[in-house]
Amino acid sequence: MSSRTVSRRALLQGALVAVAFNPVSRSWASTLEAGAVPLPPLDGELLMDTASRTASAEDFGHILHRTPWAVLVPGSVEDIVAMVRFARRQGMKIAAARGLGESHSTFGQSQVPAGIVIDMSTLSTLHEVGDDSAWVDAGVRWHELLQASLPRGKSPPVLTDYIELSVGGTLSAGGIGGQAFRWGLQVDNVLEMDVVTGRGELVRCSRSRERPLFDAVRSGLGQFGIIVRARVRLVEVPPRARTYIALYDDLHRFMEDQRRLIEDGRFDYVEGSVVASNGGRAYQLEVVKYFTPGSEPHDARLLAGLGFQPGTLQVSDGSYFDFANRLAPLVELLKQLGVWGFPHPWLDMFVPARSAESFVQEVLSQTTEADMGQGPILLYPFRASELTAPFLRTPNDRHVFLFSLLRTAIPPTPENVASLVGKNRAIFDRLTAIGGKIYPVDAVPLSPADWRRHFHPAWERFEHAKRRYDPDRVLTPGQGIF
Structure with a gap:
């Protein structure tokens, strides 16, 4: 019996299960009362107790708390089809959350006030792990897929830094990591998907089958369908990883070296x-070479021509899995300290390379250590030519820098959170002015007009896909796009 099954049973013990919906009072009922509409038969449960609903009014940001009317704990894909159809008929909203409180959102994107949240973590079966692909449920975590594929010497081409995220969650947003310069994002490496559209239709889509839906759902922010299964590309990986870390004191040289490395592919x-150093800031390069024992990397050749500060180089070897899962001990510590549950007003930006240096300097000059709460600041480039998902909006430039202020609100007060969210909004306005885009999992208040600008020139295509696949606008209202 899996731990997921045990935890699901524990969740359901004492939970209040809905069996009907009263369209007059707009409320759920645990008995079939007069005038109530019975729920469709479910393999799982629809929970309406306070504890279940409160838990689903949470995401990693811990900033917005929109309480739904009910939480669907699906026992099958068919449950999701049935409940999307039911929600559509009753004029209510519904959205998928990829593991409550751990979702790939920081500002209520997967929350549904007065609607239904689907806890996708119960759909977590790895149906098939082959030599070149894996067919998995959307609730599977990337670390679970990696543990299953590595005995074959295979891995997904791109992994996020934190691999406890779910497959469906990152495919709805993008899924970026340090291999993106070579492979694109995770959405560029999904081969086919089963999707429940806002019409309540279960559709299999790929590049050669139902292509418009395939393109809409990848980085579609849950607006057109709920990803329930995905076939993910696998590639061969050596079992060992050598990590090189070194510091720069010059931002220009740091960014130039990074761009050179993603082009020469060494x-x-x-x-x-960006790290604290001697009372100021330094720029830390982190690069990795995978290898097979007996064919160790040639350090001098790999590091030739790089302009990092002498004496700052650190080199370490470990397994490929331990490298991919390197954040797990830190996250466990943060959970033990209680900091993991603090608000996270994150800001992830895609910055055009032509403006990146001056923009980064400007933002850093206005960002104090207190603003970050000891959260990291990421800065690294990838190539726009590797991106294939039309609704993943990035700047029009050959190279794009991910620039992330992964803030923790310390102290975790409403006043401090509001201040940091306000700073995010000011930075967003400056980013927009230079042709940059946000990675839309962030704590930035956006209006429908902001979203139209974000998706331009693909807005009309985005709007058309909404009319086609979710004409009643049932899905994922938390984004605030429409």
């Missing part, structure tokens, strides 16, 4: 960050 992974 490393398998290229990231970077």
Whole structure:
């Protein structure tokens, strides 16, 4: 018996299960009362107790708390089809949450006030792990897929830094990591998907089958369909990883070296960050070469021509899995300290390379250590030519820098959170002015007009896809797009 099954049973013990909906009072009932509409038969449960609903009014941001009317704990894909159809008939909203409180959102994007939240974590079966792809439920976490594929010497081409996220969650947003310069994002490496549209239709889509839906759902922010299963590409990976970390004191040289490395391809992974150093800031290069024992990397050749500060280089070896899962000990510590549950007013930006250096300097000059709450600042490039999802909006430039202020609100007061969200909004306005885009999982208040600008020139296509696949606007209201 899986731990998921046990935890689901524990969740359901003492929970109040809905069996009907009263369209007059707009409320659920645990008995079939007069005038109530019975729920469709379900393999799982629809929970309406306070504890279940409160838990689903949560995401990783811990900033917005929109309480739904009920939480669907699906026992099958058919449950999701049935409840989307039911929600559509009754004029209510519905959205998928990829593991409550751990979702790939920080500002209520997967929350549904006065509607239904689907806890996708119960759909977590790895149906097939082959040599070149894996067919998995949307609730599967990337670390679970990786543990299943590595015995074959295979891995998804791109992994987010934190691999406890779900497959469906990151495919709805994008899924970026240090391998993106070579492979694109995770949405560029999904081969086919089963999707429940806002019409309540279960559709299999791919590049050769139902292509418009396939393109809409990848980075579609849950607006057109709920991803319930996905076939993810797998590639061969060596079992070992050598990590090189070094510091720069010059931002220009740091960014130039990063761009050079993603073009010459000498490393398998290229990231970077802004770190505290000697009372100021330095720029940390983190690059990795995967290898097989007996064919160790040639350090001098790999590092030739790079302009990092002498004496700052650190080199370490480990397994590929331990490298991919490197954040797990830190996250466990943050959970033990209680900091993981603090508000996270994150801001992830895609910055055009032509403006990146001056923009980064400007933002850093206005960002104090207190503004970050010891959260990291990421800075690294990828190539726009590798991106294939039309609704993943990035700047029009050959190279795009991910620039992320992964803030923790310390102290976790409403006043501090409001201040940081306000700073995010001011930075967003400046970013928009230089042709940049946000990675829309962030704590930035956006109006429908902001969303139209974000998707321009693809807005009409986005709007058309909404009319086609979710004409009653049932899905994912938390984004605030429409």
